[in-house]
Amino acid sequence: MKTDDLIRAVVADNASVKAPISRTLWLALGAGLVLAMAHFFSLLGVRSDFAHAITHDPRFMFKFVFTLGLAIPAALLVLRLARPDGAAGWTKWFLMLPPLLLAGAIILEMQAVPSDHWAVSAFGSMPVACMKYIPILSVAPFAAILYALRQGAPAHPAAAGAAAGLLSGAIGAALYATFCVDDSPMFLAIWYVAGITIVSALGALVGSRLLKW
Amino acid sequence: MQDRRARENEWSQLMRAAISGDGVAYQRLLNDLSRVLRASVRRGLGGSDLPASDAEDVVQEVVLAIHLKRHTWDQSKPIGPWIMAITRNKMIDEIRRRGRRTEVPIEGMLEFLEAGGQDDAMHAYDAGRVLNGLKGKNREIVQAIAIDGHTAKDVADRMGMTEVAVRVSLHRSLKTLSDTYQEKPAT
Numbered sequence: 001m002k003t004d005d006l007i008r009a010v011v012a013d014n015a016s017v018k019a020p021i022s023r024t025l026w027l028a029l030g031a032g033l034v035l036a037m038a039h040f041f042s043l044l045g046v047r048s049d050f051a052h053a054i055t056h057d058p059r060f061m062f063k064f065v066f067t068l069g070l071a072i073p074a075a076l077l078v079l080r081l082a083r084p085d086g087a088a089g090w091t092k093w094f095l096m097l098p099p100l101l102l103a104g105a106i107i108l109e110m111q112a113v114p115s116d117h118w119a120v121s122a123f124g125s126m127p128v129a130c131m132k133y134i135p136i137l138s139v140a141p142f143a144a145i146l147y148a149l150r151q152g153a154p155a156h157p158a159a160a161g162a163a164a165g166l167l168s169g170a171i172g173a174a175l176y177a178t179f180c181v182d183d184s185p186m187f188l189a190i191w192y193v194a195g196i197t198i199v200s201a202l203g204a205l206v207g208s209r210l211l212k213w
Numbered sequence: 214m215q216d217r218r219a220r221e222n223e224w225s226q227l228m229r230a231a232i233s234g235d236g237v238a239y240q241r242l243l244n245d246l247s248r249v250l251r252a253s254v255r256r257g258l259g260g261s262d263l264p265a266s267d268a269e270d271v272v273q274e275v276v277l278a279i280h281l282k283r284h285t286w287d288q289s290k291p292i293g294p295w296i297m298a299i300t301r302n303k304m305i306d307e308i309r310r311r312g313r314r315t316e317v318p319i320e321g322m323l324e325f326l327e328a329g330g331q332d333d334a335m336h337a338y339d340a341g342r343v344l345n346g347l348k349g350k351n352r353e354i355v356q357a358i359a360i361d362g363h364t365a366k367d368v369a370d371r372m373g374m375t376e377v378a379v380r381v382s383l384h385r386s387l388k389t390l391s392d393t394y395q396e397k398p399a400t
Contacts, residue, residue, distance in 0.1 A: 003247050006277070012365055014239050015234065020287075083295070083298075
């Protein structure tokens with residue numbers, strides 16, 4: 001087929017235009033959130049002192065500063081990386097903020113808690129459950145975001161997949177945080193970060209295979 | 214520089230019109246684009262001793278990608294960098310398929326929008342093998358529309374199908390063609 005012929009066929013298919021990719025991604029994110037919440041309530045549910053802790057316990061509140069602080073720039077990153085001409089740009093600086101805040105929180109924790117108690121803080125009561133449930137809770141949002149990204153044209157499939165993994169991992173972590181009774185920033189830095197990292201790495205792997213166009 | 218901006222603005226306008234349903238604008242845009250793309254793809258691949266017919270394959274691949282992914286262009290931004298990114302991506306794919314070192318001169322690409330439309334015989338080059346990826350009715354429909362220049366409605370009447378079915382088939386075929394390029398084995 002000659003290029004001019006191809007153009008004729010393409011023009012005849014003009015009506016097939018899809019919704020803008022940003023809209024598709026936001027819809028997918030919304031659907032992913034709803035599904036993840038349903039998944040969370042069917043598996044775990046919020047801890048019994050949630051209402052009190054969310055208003056009175058700064059360490060508990062910080063878990064959401066950290067996880068949502070990752071989720072928001074990760075969402076912006078996904079929106080950017082979904083396009084062929086997309087680059088991380090300034091969103092990567094916002095992504096560095098939560099780890100910096102976490103480091104600050106750990107320093108405060110180290111001053112507030114005697115050093116012979118640090119190991120107890122870091123290991124908490126259910127470290128393995130945390131690493132297990134964050135990936136489980138991120139499955140639904142990851143699937144939704146991946147589906148939307150496949151409508152896009154990411155210049156770097158692995159990077160786009162990793163960003164989708166980071167976003168879903170952060171969503172899974174924020175949900176799990178409402179159930180989890182381990183609130184130390186040291187616990188957060190090890191087990192939450194491990195859970196989110198696993199999902200991001202899997203995201204990069206899946207992305208490099210499924211997001212080529 | 215002024216030229217390039219004027220051309221980009223025109224392309225942006227044509228694409229906006231095309232996305233809201235203007236087929237004439239779309240035809241003009243793609244004709245103009247393919248001429249410029251042909252020049253820049255050949256220049257870009259020039260260093261890797263690929264035959265000119267391969268450059269034309271890349272042009273077709275880029276045209277298909279622009280078409281199938283046009284909803285990823287942010288209409289508030291100039292269209293030039295978006296087209297350039299797609300072109301670069303497809304050129305790198307082509308070089309990788311051939312097992313050559315990936316060496317697409319990005320700097321040269323930046324000027325591609327200024328490149329004149331050197332018209333030559335390549336627009337008539339027949340990348341026939343691509344059509345072989347389609348089968349049966351799908352192939353007949355693409356051929357009738359692309360090569361014989363029939364409208365979807367004509368084809369529908371002639372083949373005893375609904376116009377919608379013809380359009381669905383055409384769209385699916387274009388996707389298949391785009392995938393066919395990706396799977397094209399190195400020759």
